[in-house]
Amino acid sequence: MSQYQEIATVARIEKFANKNFRLTLDCPQIAASAKPGQFVMIRTGIGKDPLLRRPFSVHQTSSGGRLQIYFKVVGRGTEILAQVKTDQEISVLGPLGRGFRLNVNAPAILIGGGLGIAPMLFLAKENCRLKRNCANDLVLLGAREKNEVEHLLDDFKRLGLRLLIATDDGSLGHHGLVTEILQSTILPPGCTVYTCGPEAMMAGVSRICQAQDIPCQVSVESVMACGMGACLGCSRPAKDGSYTHVCLNGPVYDAEDLLWTM
Ligand SMILES: Cc1cc2nc3c(=O)[nH]c(=O)nc-3n(C[C@H](O)[C@H](O)[C@H](O)COP(=O)(O)OP(=O)(O)OC[C@H]3O[C@@H](n4cnc5c(N)ncnc54)[C@H](O)[C@@H]3O)c2cc1C
Ligand code: FES
Known part of the structure; x- marks a missing residue:
């Protein structure tokens, strides 16, 4: 299974109620290979704050190379992520993990x-x-x-x-x-x-x-x-x-x- 470390570009950030956000990234390689249930690791900050990437499920992808995550602000990493601006670049690693095994013959x-x-x-x-x-x-x-x-x-x-x-x-x-x-x-x-x-x-x-x-x-x-x-x-x-x-x-x-x- 292919994994990529991509410099994604922020296409859109939407704010919903209760500190919930949806982030749309231009991230063509990961978007093309992600499967439902897999996740990405995102470097939310610049430099060492916070040091570690944060995991987020893939919310949806588009054939045009876009990938969305849907997240809630709960701490330092998600707080920084909620403040990204359109056209900002973010490092994304993925797709990671084993996703759902869809049984198309079953309801x-x-x-x-x-x-x-x-x-x-x-x-x-x-x-x-x-x-x-x-x-x-x-x-x-x-x-x-x-x-x-x-x-x-x-x-x-x-x-x-x-x-x-x-x-x-x-x-x-x-x-x-x-x-x-x-x-x-x-x-x-x-x-x-x-x-x-x-x-x-x-x-x-x-x-x-x-x-x-x-x-x-x-x-x-x-x-x-x-x-x-x-x-x-x-x-x-x-x-x-x-x-x-x-x-x-x-x-x-x-x-x-x-x-x-x-
Ligand atoms: C496979 C996977 C997929 C995920 N998908 C999503 C998603 O689609 N949307 C979303 O909003 N969040 C998702 N999460 C949780 C998300 O990774 C954490 O909310 C995020 O890492 C918090 O980072 P922070 O720096 O803002 O908070 P921190 O400052 O690191 O922590 C703030 C609080 O959140 C708790 N926390 C941190 N990480 C996790 C975690 N992984 N699980 C439970 N509690 C945690 C901490 O214990 C602490 O209480 C996912 C986690 C995993 C492992
Ligand atoms: S997060 Fe490091 S081994 Fe799973």
């Missing part, structure tokens, strides 16, 4: 929660492109409140999948957790579930899928220093008692292969 259920919605758009697009008709597929999105998710809805709607929303405060869609929608929805026979979001949400999705014998792929997060298997900082316990390195073996796993502590 797809995509479940994104919070910032875990980021990789779901890319996956939804690829799913619909390969299947041509994705009207039987379902996207479930969970957010704390309406303004954390509403700006992303049109991108999903125009793909033609069924879309259901849950918000913690009830300001849009189901009032409650996205896992509650999953639990109460009659899923199409033979479907596959793909999910990314907070650990507790993915653990819940994993439990529901296991109980119904539904294959489930999860994209997990971990703190990452190198993103390439060199620092061993991204280890996570696996079901068999061993440790897996999220940057190399993940971030996407079969849910049943991981140890869930929640």
Whole structure:
């Protein structure tokens, strides 16, 4: 699998509610080879502040060589990234990790929660492109409140999948957790579930899928220093008692292969 270190140019930076941003980069080599569920490591600052690159899921790519990430400001690196200007150059490494393994012969259920919605758009697009008709597929999105998710809805709607929303405060869609929608929805026979979001949400999705014998792929997060298997900082316990390195073996796993502590 090819990986590139590219000097990308900022094409656009959009600010949404609650410190959420979408960054569009001209990044042709990485955009052309990225697959849904893979991530990039971005050098957010100039010089040594901050020293380490930060990992972000690929939100979507375009045939014109553009790549988007969708992120929240949580600390120093993302704060700097939120202040980039159009035409500024940024160093991007990727695509990294193992992405989702799409089963185009099975109905797809995509479940994104919070910032875990980021990789779901890319996956939804690829799913619909390969299947041509994705009207039987379902996207479930969970957010704390309406303004954390509403700006992303049109991108999903125009793909033609069924879309259901849950918000913690009830300001849009189901009032409650996205896992509650999953639990109460009659899923199409033979479907596959793909999910990314907070650990507790993915653990819940994993439990529901296991109980119904539904294959489930999860994209997990971990703190990452190198993103390439060199620092061993991204280890996570696996079901068999061993440790897996999220940057190399993940971030996407079969849910049943991981140890869930929640
Ligand atoms: C494979 C992967 C994909 C990711 N995709 C996205 C994405 O699409 N959008 C997005 O907004 N974020 C994503 N993240 C998380 C993102 O990398 C962190 O939010 C970012 O590194 C924080 O950098 P910072 O310098 O702003 O914060 P720091 O100052 O480094 O940390 C601020 C706070 O965030 C916590 N934090 C830092 N890194 C992580 C992490 N990897 N996971 C959980 N908590 C963390 C720290 O513990 C601390 O509490 C992803 C992480 C991984 C591993
Ligand atoms: S982040 Fe360094 S080994 Fe995974």
